[in-house]
Amino acid sequence: MQELSLTERLLIISETIRMTEKAFAHWESATITPDELGEAAKEFFDKAAAAENRADFQKVMWAYFGQLRNAHSNYIDRAAPFPHGGAFPLSLLESDGSWLVKEDDTGLTRPGDMVVSIAGKSMNEWLNELGQWTGITDRRMMAGLLSVYFSHYYMKEQADIELLNEQGNTRTVTLSRQPIDYNSHNNGYIRKMAAARQNGIYTYSKL
DSSP: OOOOOHHHHHHHHHHHHHHHHHHOOOTTTOSSOGGGHHHHHHHHHHHHHHOOSHHHHHHHHHHHHHHHTOTTOEEEETTOOOGGGEEOOOOEEEETTEEEEOOOSSSSSOTTOEEEEETTEEHHHHHHHHHHHHOOOOHHHHHTTHHHHHHHHOOSSEEEEEEEOTTSOEEEEEEEOEEOOHHHHHHHHHHHHHHHTTTSOEEEEOO
């Protein structure tokens, strides 16, 4: 894996800010105004320069896009490594304030199971923490990339998931990280980007 040089990191953040100025159209939901973008640029140039590796730089970019509060604007680096070489197979959806298993290829959970806690913390606690790190507070924005965010911020190899099924029974399963199929992983993001470009900004690192 090739790390991003200081020049490359600063180029990515500067082009992202330029595209925000030129094309972003959803300021009504953002936590900053167009007039404040210059001050934000200084902050994120410093953070980009201080990032020690491309995984840390990706978190800087997530925090930048979190300020825009737009589900169609994000940054994905297909080469940023996941901790321990894999991601947690979490596919969840939000329904009336609860988080349910959407699909599962591991056989450990079932679609419709409600997630009570992950690694000892409730979903609200995790979403609040991820919101602090990424700047994202709209939980609909969080849902699609929840597995990616959680897998980058929770650093252990396994996580205990407490579940409540439709019959009211609870059980705990242990999820392990799974190696990433990067071709499938990247093609999925390419499709998302193509669908999102009309409404927002997607920066996708191929370096």
